[in-house]
Amino acid sequence: xxxxxxxxxxxxxxxxxxxxxxxxxxxxxxxxxxxxxxxxxxxxxxxxxxxxxxxxxxxxxxxxxxxxxxxxxxxxxxxxxxxxxxxxxxxxxxxxxxxxxxxxxxxxxxxxxxxxxxxxxxxxxxxxxxxxxxxxxxxxxxxxxxxxxxxxxxxxxxxxxxxxxxxxxxxxxxxxxxxxxxxxxxxxxxxxxxxxxxxxxxxxxxxxxxxxxxxxxxxxxxxxxxxxxxxxxxxxxxxxxxxxxxxxxxxxxxxxxxxxxxxxxxxxxxxxxxxxxxxxxxxxxxxxxxxxxxxxxxxxxxxxxxxxxxxxxxxxxxxxxxxxxxxxxxxxxxxxxxxxxxxxxxxxxxxxxxxxxxxxxxxxxxxxxxxxxxxxxxxxxxxxxxxxxxxxxxxx
Amino acid sequence: xxxxxxxxxxxxxxxxxxxxxxxxxxxxxxxxxxxxxxxxxxxxxxxxxxxxxxxxxxxxxxxxxxxxxxxxxxxxxxxxxxxxxxxxxxxxxxxxxxxxxxxxxxxxxxxxxxxxxxxxxxxxxxxxxxxxxxxxxxxxxxxxxxxxxxxxxxxxxxxxxxxxxxxxxxxxxxxxxxxxxxxxxxxxxxxxxxxxx
Numbered sequence: 280x281x282x283x284x285x286x287x288x289x290x291x292x293x294x295x296x297x298x299x300x301x302x303x304x305x306x307x308x309x310x311x312x313x314x315x316x317x318x319x320x321x322x323x324x325x326x327x328x329x330x331x332x333x334x335x336x337x338x339x340x341x342x343x344x345x346x347x348x349x350x351x352x353x354x355x356x357x358x359x360x361x362x363x364x365x366x367x368x369x370x371x372x373x374x375x376x377x378x379x380x381x382x383x384x385x386x387x388x389x390x391x392x393x394x395x396x397x398x399x400x401x402x403x404x405x406x407x408x409x410x411x412x413x414x415x416x417x418x419x420x421x422x423x424x425x426x427x428x429x430x431x432x433x434x435x436x437x438x439x440x441x442x443x444x445x446x447x448x449x450x451x452x453x454x455x456x457x458x459x460x461x462x463x464x465x466x467x468x469x470x471x472x473x474x475x476x477x478x479x480x481x482x483x484x485x486x487x488x489x490x491x492x493x494x495x496x497x498x499x500x501x502x503x504x505x506x507x508x509x510x511x512x513x514x515x516x517x518x519x520x521x522x523x524x525x526x527x528x529x530x531x532x533x534x535x536x537x538x539x540x541x542x543x544x545x546x547x548x549x550x551x552x553x554x555x556x557x558x559x560x561x562x563x564x565x566x567x568x569x570x571x572x573x574x575x576x577x578x579x580x581x582x583x584x585x586x587x588x589x590x591x592x593x594x595x596x597x598x599x600x601x602x603x604x605x606x607x608x609x610x611x612x613x614x615x616x617x618x619x620x621x622x623x624x625x626x627x628x629x630x631x632x633x634x635x636x637x638x639x640x641x642x643x644x645x646x647x648x649x650x651x652x653x654x655x656x657x658x659x660x661x662x663x664x665x666x667x668x669x670x671x672x673x674x675x
Numbered sequence: 676x677x678x679x680x681x682x683x684x685x686x687x688x689x690x691x692x693x694x695x696x697x698x699x700x701x702x703x704x705x706x707x708x709x710x711x712x713x714x715x716x717x718x719x720x721x722x723x724x725x726x727x728x729x730x731x732x733x734x735x736x737x738x739x740x741x742x743x744x745x746x747x748x749x750x751x752x753x754x755x756x757x758x759x760x761x762x763x764x765x766x767x768x769x770x771x772x773x774x775x776x777x778x779x780x781x782x783x784x785x786x787x788x789x790x791x792x793x794x795x796x797x798x799x800x801x802x803x804x805x806x807x808x809x810x811x812x813x814x815x816x817x818x819x820x821x822x823x824x825x826x827x828x829x830x831x832x833x834x835x836x837x838x839x840x841x842x843x844x845x846x847x848x849x850x851x852x853x854x855x856x857x858x859x860x861x862x863x864x865x866x867x868x869x870x871x872x
Contacts, residue, residue, distance in 0.1 A: 416705060419705070419708070419709060419712075419835055422712065422716070422828055422832075423824065423827075423828045424828075424831065440834075440838075441831060441834075442827055442830060442831040442834065443827075443831075444823070444824055444827045444828075638820065641817070641820050641821050641824055642824055644821065645719055645723075645821050645824040645825050645828060646719075646828065648715075648718070648719035648722060648723075648825075649712070649715040649716045649718070649719040649825070649828065649829075650715055651715070652714065652715040652716075652717070652718030652719055652722075653711045653712065653714060653715035654711055654714060656707070656708070656711060663700075666697060666701075667697065667700040667701050667704050
């Protein structure tokens with residue numbers, strides 16, 4: 280199958296949507312499909328062969344955060360050329376509501392059946408409400424909508440009044456399942472280890488909650504350790520923390536994917552004390568795949584990933600007391616940890632790329648069947664015909 | 676003085692008429708496209724329902740199931756297939772925009788599959804390592820998923836048509852012509868758990 284995928288965010292900047300598009304594209308290529316990815320990129324060297332740049336990204340404020348996007352006539356021309364050269368059987372757009380390459384591809388597409396994936400849990404925006412009448416005819420070209428989580432789906436219902444089918448994000452489960460524990464990171468009965476992953480200086484990732492919860496943990500296990508991995512400066516948070524907690528915290532900084540997997544495979548529990556703004560929770564899946572027991576805040580996205588708390592421990596979001604108790608209960612019960620480990624590894628398989636990509640492929644097949652099943656439309660002729668019948672943006 | 680006024684007024688009226696004509700033709704074409712999309716989505720749903728019933732029937736006839744379960748599935752699958760051949764979508768007077776009351780039959784097949792294929796039974800069938808059985812199980816799962824997708828996408832397309840058709844200009848100028856108002860298709864399509872993952 281010839282598949283065209285469009286990612287709205289700069290390809291050379293790490294991010295959830297970019298990784299998702301990359302993994303999905305590479306998975307399909309490995310299965311023998313022809314895939315071409317269009318996204319903004321700063322430089323063209325060193326980019327994979329399946330990649331086409333939609334132009335240099337510009338950092339702009341949109342919907343409350345700074346994103347690196349492309350728009351304007353140059354992007355528009357590149358998108359059109361890419362569509363013409365690709366002759367795709369299906370066009371898969373990611374986050375088409377952002378003012379970037381995916382929206383422009385939607386606008387410019389003509390015959391290709393369009394599938395759209397909505398990743399963000401935040402689709403609400405003033406611009407969207409204001410520009411809706413303008414965008415609506417373009418949005419009607421979408422034949423299949425995918426949401427990555429219950430939350431993303433609920434938001435699409437609320438703000439776009441559209442239905443969608445849930446297909447979660449994928450994880451390369453085998454990569455995490457085969458991770459080897461590292462001795463220095465493994466806990467013992469007397470000195471258990473806990474892990475935190477994510478930006479240290481971003482409050483909504485919740486490192487502050489974890490540090491406060493550590494006080495309770497240290498009361499019962501004075502030699503417990505908290506291993507913190509991820510970019511950002513933790514020193515501000517550590518300055519205000521209890522000195523005992525500071526002594527027991529090890530900041531690892533940015534770690535490689537392999538080290539991340541090893542860390543998750545080593546520790547007694549992985550903590551996900553996020554405060555909000557998470558639409559999925561891919562790290563939780565990675566942690567389960569690596570065999571870590573997960574202790575996570577009860578955000579809707581996390582509750583989903585942990586199957587309502589069956590395959591991990593949920594605590595009240597933002598409550599350090601609740602996190603402390605949850606960790607202590609877990610450390611006191613090795614049998615429960617073993618059960619959760621097994622359940623978690625089983626659960627992670629649902630999110631394996633093999634399973635997820637098969638579902639995406641089923642979506643492609645369904646929209647292609649729908650496009651083929653349509654009665655023939657008269658081809659627009661003459662100026663009036665083109666003006667009237669022409670799909671907005673496309674074909675003229 | 677009077678001359679100019681008449682000319683201006685005529686020009687203005689002509690421009691307004693052209694704009695109105697464009698807007699109405701454009702809306703009619705858009706509506707046409709949306710109706711075509713519903714029709715396409717319905718034919719995709721129809722094709723997958725036929726595949727699902729065929730795969731279910733094959734599973735029932737494979738001899739791997741106990742006779743009770745086999746009969747239950749075969750009965751529901753046959754009902755679905757008969758319904759399709761009696762009322763093929765291509766001969767539908769409503770241009771494939773209606774499901775023609777097939778909801779009950781398809782819900783019954785879904786329920787039969789769920790009743791006859793609980794987790795342990797599916798696990799047992801997979802262990803047999805019989806190519807025919809595994810293959811028909813996989814096909815029931817694959818077409819079952821596609822039925823769910825097709826129904827979801829169809830209903831979304833129906834919602835779009837209905838929204839445009841509720842617009843005052845569309846109602847007033849009868850832009851929809853005699854096209855039937857498409858209805859969402861509602862039936863139980865929840866797969867047995869063991870086949871859903």
